[in-house]
Amino acid sequence: MKVGLISVDGRHFPNLALMRLSAWHKQRGDDVEWWCGFTRYDRVYLSKVFTFTPDFDTVIEADEIVTGGTGYKDYRNLPPEVEKTAPDYSIYPQYPWAVGFLTRGCVRHCPWCIVPQKEGWIRPAADWEDIKRPDSREIIFLDNNVLASDFGLEQIERMGGENVWVDFNQGLDARLITPWTAELLSDLRWKRFVRLSCDTSEMLPVIEQATAYLLEAGIAKSRLWAYVLVKDVADAHQRVLALRNMGILPFAQPYRDFEKGEPTEEQKAFARWVNRRPVFQSCAWEDYRKSRR
């Protein structure tokens, strides 16, 4: 069987579903490759993670076309036999790290977030040793709320002191950072940042307390970083300034409504101001906003 793969969002980050599908087909003796417009396939998989990327609009020559992913508002899991297949990293030779989930789901129901609907209540997914690649010491975890899971905490505790470099790239829930969890986190080797989330102004005192615990446990302030959801720009501006005063590097994410699509121009401009570091360090938001008029 000849199988083609299409990552509709591009190849800026390894697509776990496509890597698992590739490995599963190769185990069955199938011929798998990135889709090529000059080839006819028995089956082509299109995976789309983001709702805001445009759909693939080129004609596909294939007997069967299978689409999946949040970008298609398709919240189904892969078939169990594919889900338990180890990813085929050979399709992404440019990325030298492992990627995976210790846990799936979340205990919260933030109104802007698709995770509760898509993944449900938090549950174990995999041991960290099963996610680690034999040829790499770096792991990027995609967990949505690992600190809310006893299993996730157990995995973090077991990883402490191991020779692996980690990143929890979806952000940690500061409400669950206690002196004890801060100690567990401080025993990890961090690839770069310890990422938090600051989606509402109510999170600011919580983050201030979590920061104190993390610093006390020995995590350097220069590692602290936070996602900032941008719905109301004035409110996001206050959060960004407060985080900066705490010594935390903010990263702005404009809110995208799953049904209605694109953020406003002001939300996008605000995110550009925050995320372009030299601009953020040298220019106030009011001046940046005026300079665009």
Ligand code: SF4
């Ligand atoms: S805590 Fe994070 S993952 Fe959980 S519902 Fe809220 S935004 Fe989503």
